[in-house]
Amino acid sequence: MLQPRYKRVLLKLSGEALAGEKGFGLDTNIVNNIAEQIKNISNIGVEVAIVVGGGNYWRGRSGEGMDRTTADYMGMMATVINALALQDALENSGVTTRVQSAIEMRQIAEPYIRRRAVRHLEKNRVVIFAAGTGNPYFSTDTTAALRAAEIEAEIILLAKKVDGVYSADPNLDKTATKFDELTYLEVLKKELKVMDSTATSLCMDNKIPIKVFGLNQPENIKKVICGEEIGTYIYS
Numbered sequence: 236m237l238q239p240r241y242k243r244v245l246l247k248l249s250g251e252a253l254a255g256e257k258g259f260g261l262d263t264n265i266v267n268n269i270a271e272q273i274k275n276i277s278n279i280g281v282e283v284a285i286v287v288g289g290g291n292y293w294r295g296r297s298g299e300g301m302d303r304t305t306a307d308y309m310g311m312m313a314t315v316i317n318a319l320a321l322q323d324a325l326e327n328s329g330v331t332t333r334v335q336s337a338i339e340m341r342q343i344a345e346p347y348i349r350r351r352a353v354r355h356l357e358k359n360r361v362v363i364f365a366a367g368t369g370n371p372y373f374s375t376d377t378t379a380a381l382r383a384a385e386i387e388a389e390i391i392l393l394a395k396k397v398d399g400v401y402s403a404d405p406n407l408d409k410t411a412t413k414f415d416e417l418t419y420l421e422v423l424k425k426e427l428k429v430m431d432s433t434a435t436s437l438c439m440d441n442k443i444p445i446k447v448f449g450l451n452q453p454e455n456i457k458k459v460i461c462g463e464e465i466g467t468y469i470y471s
Contacts, residue, residue: 240462243282243356245388246273247379250291252396252450253317259291261320265450269394270324272456273361277330281460282356284386285363286379287321289313307371311338314375318365319343325361332361337369337378349385356386376434384441391438391445392459393430398449399467400429417469429469438469445469 248269255262277283292313293306318334325332333355336344344365345351355362367378383391400422403411414427419439422429429435429447438445446459448466458465 239276239279239281239460241281241389241460243386243388244276244284244390244392244460245379245383245386246283246285246392246394246456247376248285248287248317248321248394248450249396250288250313250317252394253287253320254291261291261317266320266324267328268453269450269456270321270328270330272454273325274328274330275454275457276460277359277361279460280359282359283361284352284356284382284388285318285321285361286375286382287314287317287363287365288375289317292316304371307367308338311366311369314367315340315344315365318363322363330361331359332363334363334365336366337364338366352382353386374431374434376430377437380430380434380437380441380443383443384437388443391443392456393445393447394450394456395447396449396451398451398465400427400447400469402427404428414467415464417467419469419471422469429467439471442471444471 253261255265273283289310293310322332322334334344335347335352337347339346352362364382367375379391399413401411401413405411419435422435446466446468448455448459
């Protein structure tokens with residue numbers, strides 16, 4: 236049996252990763268594959284919390300000419316759609332799951348309560364945090380850093396469409412080089428688009444390491460959990 240390196244992790248899923256090649260909405264095959272990977276690591280004793288983005292439907296900055304606060308709240312609603320889809324896929328795989336929303340919507344999700352979230356994790360339930368922090372002007376990257384600190388996660392797993400952190404966008408610049416390791420300060424100084432600066436600083440202040448990796452290969456989540464050297468590792 237594989238031995239996990241971490242006991243409690245926070246998995247950050249971008250909305251774009253859930254859309255796959257479609258670029259918008261949800262790719263059911265990808266969502267089901269992610270649910271199966273999460274099931275596999277849950278079955279070996281890893282406590283899993285998830286923060287999901289909403290960029291496959293809406294980004295706060297998408298609302299050109301719109302009030303920023305309104306646009307950001309619309310983005311938070313998009314994350315709830317993704318959270319419910321992922322919950323459904325997980326429960327169809329036999330994984331007990333709870334969605335906790337930073338904006339109260341009791342008919343479909345629990346309100347976010349830190350102690351309750353930790354208790355769910357201790358009972359081996361997967362917890363999905365939706366609606367960001369509940370506040371405008373904060374990204375889901377910042378939500379991931381905040382929730383990881385609150386639940387005392389050992390690491391943030393940053394699952395993206397690319398397989399790590401590059402010196403430039405590898406889709407646009409063929410000379411871009413991949414980093415195996417970085418410090419938080421290097422990420423900030425080089426202005427690498429890993430997480431926004433608020434999220435990176437929060438991880439640095441709380442000494443929460445980040446592993447950036449691609450979802451393009453099956454079993455990548457389990458590989459990271461079990462210590463395989465893939466992606467980019469960011470630390471203090």
